[in-house]
Amino acid sequence: MLYIKCPWCGWRDESEFGYGGEAHIKRPEDPDALSDAEWADYLFMRTNPRGSHRERWVHTAGCRRWFNAIRDTQTYEFKAFYKMGEEPPGGEQ
Amino acid sequence: MSESIRQESPLVERNTRARHQASPANAGITVRPRPFLACINLRGDPSDGAFTDAVRGVTGIDLPTTPNTVADGDQWRALWLCPDEWYLVGAPGAENDAVDTLEQALAGQHFAVNDVTSGMTTLEISGPRTRDVLAKGCTLDLHPRMFGPGQCAQTLISHAGVVIRYVDDQPTLELMVRRSFADYLWVWLEDAALEYGMAATE
Ligand SMILES: [Zn+2]
Numbered sequence: 370m371l372y373i374k375c376p377w378c379g380w381r382d383e384s385e386f387g388y389g390g391e392a393h394i395k396r397p398e399d400p401d402a403l404s405d406a407e408w409a410d411y412l413f414m415r416t417n418p419r420g421s422h423r424e425r426w427v428h429t430a431g432c433r434r435w436f437n438a439i440r441d442t443q444t445y446e447f448k449a450f451y452k453m454g455e456e457p458p459g460g461e462q
Numbered sequence: 463m464s465e466s467i468r469q470e471s472p473l474v475e476r477n478t479r480a481r482h483q484a485s486p487a488n489a490g491i492t493v494r495p496r497p498f499l500a501c502i503n504l505r506g507d508p509s510d511g512a513f514t515d516a517v518r519g520v521t522g523i524d525l526p527t528t529p530n531t532v533a534d535g536d537q538w539r540a541l542w543l544c545p546d547e548w549y550l551v552g553a554p555g556a557e558n559d560a561v562d563t564l565e566q567a568l569a570g571q572h573f574a575v576n577d578v579t580s581g582m583t584t585l586e587i588s589g590p591r592t593r594d595v596l597a598k599g600c601t602l603d604l605h606p607r608m609f610g611p612g613q614c615a616q617t618l619i620s621h622a623g624v625v626i627r628y629v630d631d632q633p634t635l636e637l638m639v640r641r642s643f644a645d646y647l648w649v650w651l652e653d654a655a656l657e658y659g660m661a662a663t664e
Contacts (some may be wrong), residue, residue, distance in 0.1 A: 374618055377528050377529040377544070377545065378615070378616075379529075381601070381602075381617070382601035384601060384618060385601070385617060385618060390500055406618055430616065430617055430618045431615070431616045431617060432529065432543065432544040432545075432616065434545070457508055
């Protein structure tokens with residue numbers, strides 16, 4: 370069981386949270402201008418790193434806020450938690 | 463609410479006189495339903511003074527902005543749910559007037575006021591084994607060092623979403639739950655409290 374720190378509620382059990390996949394994926398400004406391949410890239414392609422991964426979580430059973438986290442995909446260790454709209458700690462990767 | 467409509471607690475078939483009489487002496491926990499408490503879901507921006515002033519004018523409360531805390535007024539209590547959402551809890555029957563008054567006071571602002579009274583019900587759990595029983599289905603640390611006066615929390619008790627509020631150091635804790643989960647929660651409490659004994663009371 371993971372222990373996750375909601376930026377508002379603090380440390381809570383994993384059972385209170387939902388997972389939202391990779392974070393910081395920006396919706397294209399003008400989807401009509403994209404090729405099918407570019408649109409598919411936006412919809413489906415993820416970086417799937419081995420190691421540090423910036424991802425979204427939602428505190429479903431608590432305050433119901435979405436937030437971001439950095440988690441190591443090999444060890445499951447969380448490196449950071451930060452609110453939506455905040456810069457990832459450690460800067461861009 | 464019209465006089466011709468009879469309100470019924472979702473626990474009417476559980477919290478019976480027969481169940482009261484079957485309550486053991488020296489029970490580890492005592493469960494006391496508090497049905498029909500007025501409950502209003504309020505949303506708005508707490509950094510907007512016009513919003514907080516209007517709410518204070520109606521309820522007498524400064525809305526709590528610290529996560530998972532409670533603010534008490536004379537008539538109403540506000541529970542923090544998220545950065546822009548609160549439950550306002552008051553006496554049974556107070557919801558209709560309060561919704562009207564809040565909507566008038568907030569007219570023209572960006573807000574939401576919804577009466578959720580009939581969707582929620584409340585159980586008060588007290589007695590020496592209160593924390594031991596809840597710990598069987600709740601991952602929050604309810605030790606008074608971690609969860610004390612003025613605190614509330616939304617969490618799960620054996621899969622049922624609840625708002626837990628610290629009441630006193632008896633200990634007494636209050637569980638707000640959706641009414642459709644109340645029967646499940648009662649049965650779960652009966653089971654979890656089997657080894658300590660569970661009393662039920664009016
Ligand atoms: Zn939270």
